[in-house]
Amino acid sequence: MNLDGYDMVLIGIGEEFEEAPDALEAYNKLSKDLEGKNYFIVSLCMDDVIYKSNLNQDRIVTPLGGRRKKQCPDACENALYDLDVEKCPICGKELIYNNILAENYIEQGYLPMWEKHKLWLTGTLNKSLYIMELGVSMRLPQVVRWPFExxxxxxxxxxxxxxNGKLPQINAELKEKGKGIGENSVKWLIEN
Structure with missing residues (x-):
C-alpha cells in the first residue's frame, strides 16, 4: 500500500477483523503504514483488539461499542461503568457490555469520538484523501460502506x-478512482 502523496487517510475496519487471530498484527502493520499521516479509523469490530494496537486511540471510533465499558441492561441511568463494576448502582441488575447487542444500547460511549470523526471528515474536502475500507460487510452499510463511497x-x-474476501466490488461511479481487491483484508494488510 502506497500512501505517498495523500494528505489524509480514512480507514473503515469491518467484520473480517472481528476475532481474527492475527488482527493485532494487522493493526500494528497499519499503524506503521500510517506513521506521519493524518488519519481516522471507523471500526465496526466489538472485540476491542484495535485498542491494544499501536494505533492512536484518539483517532479511532467504534460506533457499535465494545467490551471496554459496561452499562445497565435496562439503561435505567444513562451511564457507563468500568469493567470492575458488576451491578447497576440504581436497579441492582448485572451490568452488560456497552455495545449494540444490548437491547437498550447507550450510545454515549462512542458519540464524543463520532463528533471528532465528523469534524475531521469536514477537513478532508478538497484534500488528497486515501479511503481504505477493510473487510466491511453489508450488515450495517450505513455506518461505513455507503458513507465512505x-x-x-x-x-x-x-x-x-x-x-474484502467476499464483497470487493465497487460501484460504477468509483471505477475511475477506486479499486476492489478480493482478498481477506487482515491477510492482505499484513502482506502489503
Whole structure:
C-alpha cells in the first residue's frame, strides 16, 4: 500500500477483523503504514483488539461499542461503568457490555469520538484523501460502506480502496478512482 502523496487517510475496519487471530498484527502493520499521516479509523469490530494496537486511540471510533465499558441492561441511568463494576448502582441488575447487542444500547460511549470523526471528515474536502475500507460487510452499510463511497464520490482528490474476501466490488461511479481487491483484508494488510 502506497500512501505517498495523500494528505489524509480514512480507514473503515469491518467484520473480517472481528476475532481474527492475527488482527493485532494487522493493526500494528497499519499503524506503521500510517506513521506521519493524518488519519481516522471507523471500526465496526466489538472485540476491542484495535485498542491494544499501536494505533492512536484518539483517532479511532467504534460506533457499535465494545467490551471496554459496561452499562445497565435496562439503561435505567444513562451511564457507563468500568469493567470492575458488576451491578447497576440504581436497579441492582448485572451490568452488560456497552455495545449494540444490548437491547437498550447507550450510545454515549462512542458519540464524543463520532463528533471528532465528523469534524475531521469536514477537513478532508478538497484534500488528497486515501479511503481504505477493510473487510466491511453489508450488515450495517450505513455506518461505513455507503458513507465512505459518498465521501470518495464528493472528493475529486480521493482514492477509494475496498479489500474484502467476499464483497470487493465497487460501484460504477468509483471505477475511475477506486479499486476492489478480493482478498481477506487482515491477510492482505499484513502482506502489503
Amino acid at each position: 459518498r465521501v470518495a464520490m464528493l472528493n475529486n482528490k480521493a482514492f477509494f480502496l475496498r479489500v
